[in-house]
Amino acid sequence: MNDANRDFLLAPSILSADFARLGEEVDQVLAAGADIVHFDVMDNHYVPNLTIGPMVCQALRKHGVTAPIDAHLMVKPVDRLIGDFIEAGATYITFHPEASEHVDRSLQLIRSGGCKAGLVFNPATPLSYLDYVMDKVDMILLMSVNPGFGGQAFIPGTLDKLREARRRIDASGYEIRLEIDGGVKVDNIAEIARAGADTFVAGSAVFNAGRDSDPNRYDSVIRAFREQLATV
Numbered sequence: 001m002n003d004a005n006r007d008f009l010l011a012p013s014i015l016s017a018d019f020a021r022l023g024e025e026v027d028q029v030l031a032a033g034a035d036i037v038h039f040d041v042m043d044n045h046y047v048p049n050l051t052i053g054p055m056v057c058q059a060l061r062k063h064g065v066t067a068p069i070d071a072h073l074m075v076k077p078v079d080r081l082i083g084d085f086i087e088a089g090a091t092y093i094t095f096h097p098e099a100s101e102h103v104d105r106s107l108q109l110i111r112s113g114g115c116k117a118g119l120v121f122n123p124a125t126p127l128s129y130l131d132y133v134m135d136k137v138d139m140i141l142l143m144s145v146n147p148g149f150g151g152q153a154f155i156p157g158t159l160d161k162l163r164e165a166r167r168r169i170d171a172s173g174y175e176i177r178l179e180i181d182g183g184v185k186v187d188n189i190a191e192i193a194r195a196g197a198d199t200f201v202a203g204s205a206v207f208n209a210g211r212d213s214d215p216n217r218y219d220s221v222i223r224a225f226r227e228q229l230a231t232v
C-alpha cells in the first residue's frame, strides 16, 4: 500500500477526557468525526499510573458506543485481562511484548476471542519482537513517548522507527495497521503520516480543545487533523 491510498484513522485517547462525563465525551468526539476510541489501561505496575479497566469498556458499549474500541494494555501480566477485554467488547487489544511471558500465545488468545491483536513498542523496544509473529498481528503500535502519561512531547527518533515498521508491513504482504501514540498534534501529524503511520492516537491535543460548555467543541480540532492529513 502506498501513501496515496492509505486510509487514515483518528483515535482520540480518552486518557485526557473528563472521566466524570465519559459517555458524553466519547459521543461528542465520535460525532465530531473520530474513527476509533483509544482506551489506555494502566496498572501502576508495568507503568507508574492507574487508569480504567474492562468494566469501563463494557459501560461504554452499554452506553451505546458502536465505534471500534482500541484497548491499549499497559499491564503486566497481560493474559487474564485479555479475556476480560474480549468479554467487555474491545475491538483491538494491544499489549507490550515485554509484559507477556509468551507473546505468541497472548496474540493467539486475542484473535481466538474475535478481537484484532496488536503489539506495542516503547521508544527503546526493538521491532525485532515482530520477527516471528507478523502473521498474528493486525496492528503495530509505536509509542512516541514513554508510556504512562498523556501530554508528553513526541520523541523525534520515532519517525525513523515508523519508516522501518512501514517497510516491514509492506514487505510482509499482511494487512496490518500502523498506529502512533504520544505527542501527536495538528502541527506534526502530517510528518508522522509521511513516515508511514495510518492510525493516530491523540489525547491531550483533542480533549484539551474547545470550551467545556460547547457541545461541538471537538469539531475544529478533528477538522484540523483531517486537513493536515489531506496534504500527505
Ligand SMILES: O=C(CO)[C@H](O)[C@H](O)COP(=O)(O)O
Binding pocket: 013, 015, 016, 038, 040, 072, 074, 145, 146, 147, 148, 149, 150, 151, 152, 181, 182, 183, 184, 201, 202, 203, 204, 205
Ligand atoms: O498510551 C498513552 C500514554 O501511555 C496515551 O495514549 C498517550 O500518551 C496519548 O496522550 P497524548 O496524545 O496527550 O500524548
Ligand SMILES: [Fe+2]
Binding pocket: 013, 038, 039, 040, 072, 181, 201
Ligand atoms: Fe495509548
